[in-house]
Amino acid sequence: MAKNITARSVDYSKWYTDIVLQSKMADYSPVKGSMVIRPNGYAIWEMIQQNLDKMFKDTGHVNAYFPLLIPESFMKKEAEHVEGFAPECAVVTHGGGQPLEEHLYIRPTSETIIWSMYKKWIMSYRDLPILINQWANVMRWEMRTRLFLRTSEFLWQEGHTAHATAEEAEEETVKMLGVYKQFAEEYMAIPVIPGKKTDSEKFAGAKHTYCIEAMMQDRKALQAGTSHNLGQNFAKAFDVQFQDKDGSRSFVYATSWGVSTRLIGALIMTHSDDDGLVIPPKLAQRPVVIVPIWKSDEEKEQVMAYTNAIYDELKADYSIILDDRDQYKPGFKFAEWELQGIPIRIEIGPKDVEKNNVVLVRRDNKQKQFISREGILDKVKSELTQMQADMLDKAREYREEYSYKIDDYDELKKIIANDGGFIYSHWCGDAACEQKVKDETKATIRCIPFERENEKGKCIVCGNESDGRVIFAKAY
């Protein structure tokens, strides 16, 4: 059992913080609400970037970079947008020792600066679509912060596209949510439910917002990605019009979509256990660690000769850690690499040299296997593949176990107050009913799932007609 990590059953929040700090993924910075992402955490972000970026490029997007500082007047151009973001913005008031003529906002998101530029770049339908993404930092002045899940400054990617038609913009919005769903499940092994946000939960300035929602091990929901159809709101605010084939002029249709370093928090809370982090193989920059074991110098020589040959064989395909440090005992090393979530550990001692095999241990289920030296590369490959699949299955099973179809409001209250989970209930579409549930239970409507039964019912709050079930849950 891990030292220094609070068990999930004792204090889930403490467990989460312990994992982040002790696996050396992040640390608190001197400024309240901001954090340092350490190499172990940044490695995961790099893997997220690499794989997502490829998916963006494969769907026709290109990267660019827009500046950090946004003129105050830009922020104020879209009414809903400024209302939504103004309270949580950091503002630069001085530069070069002088008060500024116009205050500059540190971007909480980049719609305004980007659309001010799109105005310059878009003249005709031939200039469309524009499919730009940027990897950047943003800042939102949060009251209460938590490592990775909610920090004032965070890293993300934001896609901003411009289209000639409403249909095309909607298609893009849905497509990118699909990319996020695929990425979450295939790479992060996090099962997600795609759906639409209710009006009260949508992005400030959007026509509507789509999202993917995941369940954490405390049964709370975490929004893992969002995709917004912005309609013509920003085009109108920034007067971005184009001339169509037939000579008519109209406003451009927009989308924006993003995922952030919050995904790392989701990764931790979906897969990790009381011994530490568990990284899905496809996101592990270093998926294998080898721990050689010896007593005498003579043994060391033999074990290391054997180990080095295996290391050379594996390193052609994988980035491998060879932990031959002399000052720590094997047990210590096992615990340390488990804490850091390395997917596969290979133990090699004198007995293995003698029998021509190695011991292989998977991080997710901790099972030890004695495998033969021959074919070790294939075995590593197949175990990593299997582990990736098993992690997704396990997370999906957990989510299903705590998902309920409920038609009685008292029962909803009871479940939320006890174990928690995803509650599928009918809702009439009235914001007042949504608010009532929030006030009384702290649960909110996480999304209106894309895939839902065509089932008429009665709103769980007011009893009016409903076209289908939505998901209620407490959320991060």
Place this chain on the structure above:
RNA sequence: CGGGGUGUAGCGCAGCCUGGUUAGCGCACCUGCCUUGGGAGCAGGGGGUCGGAGGUUCGAAUCCUCUCACCCCGACCA
């Protein structure tokens, strides 16, 4: 901004009430020996403007005043 709490070595803490040797302890760190298949042991060692400022006193980590910072709980949110 309300309520609660904490500032003493890298981390976690004791000492403060009742002022008085050189400010301690555990972990971590360094050196050596010894160990190595699930977080070893022994010996030696380095490391502190006691959050900051002012005051009381022969003497302040300790008492008084002011101040700063951070954490937890609530109101805002990806």
